[in-house]
Amino acid sequence: MNEGRGFEWKDDTDQLWGALSSGGAFLVSVDAAGRPNPMTIGWGQIGIVWSRPIFTVLVRQNRYTYECLSASPAFVVSVPAPGRLKDALALCGTKSGRLMDKFAAAGITPHRARCVEPPIVAECSVHYECRILARTLVALPDIADAELVERFSYVPGSTHAAFFGEILAAYRTSRA
Numbered sequence: 001m002n003e004g005r006g007f008e009w010k011d012d013t014d015q016l017w018g019a020l021s022s023g024g025a026f027l028v029s030v031d032a033a034g035r036p037n038p039m040t041i042g043w044g045q046i047g048i049v050w051s052r053p054i055f056t057v058l059v060r061q062n063r064y065t066y067e068c069l070s071a072s073p074a075f076v077v078s079v080p081a082p083g084r085l086k087d088a089l090a091l092c093g094t095k096s097g098r099l100m101d102k103f104a105a106a107g108i109t110p111h112r113a114r115c116v117e118p119p120i121v122a123e124c125s126v127h128y129e130c131r132i133l134a135r136t137l138v139a140l141p142d143i144a145d146a147e148l149v150e151r152f153s154y155v156p157g158s159t160h161a162a163f164f165g166e167i168l169a170a171y172r173t174s175r176a
């Protein structure tokens, strides 16, 4: 199934931005035992850092995904077609992979990626495969806007971390 059409990582981003600003996309990582875990994300950036194409995801430190990304330095972002997979996105955005196999619980299918260990979500149609080049914690004293601290209930040790993933492959697996 993974014979989809490649595209320039910076083109064709409408589906990604549409997903991030509505129901979300799937961030897939693997834990230390190699088990894949999909987590719903609404935050993400694509751009150029270190003269390379970079997908930055922001993951809060208490997420199982944070542990996974620290154990295995790669991730996939799989993007559903507009309006699709709402129930799966809701489950993967409210339940933790510490407690269950979220692929099975959400009725979605892990499919071998091209370049990295974490699988893509087969039911999605756009995929970004990334290897982590760096990560950085958003430290509490560095947050300039107090409203953010309040709104996101940030306390030391509970802020988000930014993971900078070099985009190794970007492709579409269906026209949906």
Ligand SMILES: Cc1cc2nc3c(=O)[nH]c(=O)nc-3n(C[C@H](O)[C@H](O)[C@H](O)COP(=O)(O)O)c2cc1C
Residues within 6 Å of the ligand: 022, 023, 024, 037, 038, 039, 040, 041, 042, 043, 044, 058, 059, 060, 062, 063, 064, 065, 066, 089, 090, 092, 093, 094, 095, 096, 097, 098
């Ligand atoms: C629409 C939506 C978007 C979300 N975006 C993010 C995000 O960008 N970063 C984050 O850390 N958590 C985000 N979450 C919360 C996680 O998906 C949620 O806490 C999840 O249960 C963590 O799973 P895990 O423990 O298996 O990693 C979002 C949740 C939803 C419903």
